[in-house]
Amino acid sequence: MKIIKLFVIHILLLSSFQTFAEELRITTADVLRLKTQTRRLSLLLTNTIAQIIRELLLFWVVQMPISLL
Known part of the structure; x- marks a missing residue:
């Protein structure tokens, strides 16, 4: 009986x-x-990093004084 119980468990x-x-x-x-x-x-x-770099470069070029161009 004990073996059967152990088997079931x-x-x-x-x-x-x-x-x-x-x-x-x-x-x-x-x-x-x-x-x-x-x-x-x-x-x-x-793509996100590339877009951020493009926007930063564009911002930098637009904000650059004409004398530096």
């Missing part, structure tokens, strides 16, 4: 750990999605 624990592990599983799709999001953020950041 073992099965219950095993199934609960498998259920818990299922939610933590990382698939290839998750990794690819993360890589895609990283690329998009990198591109957005690069």
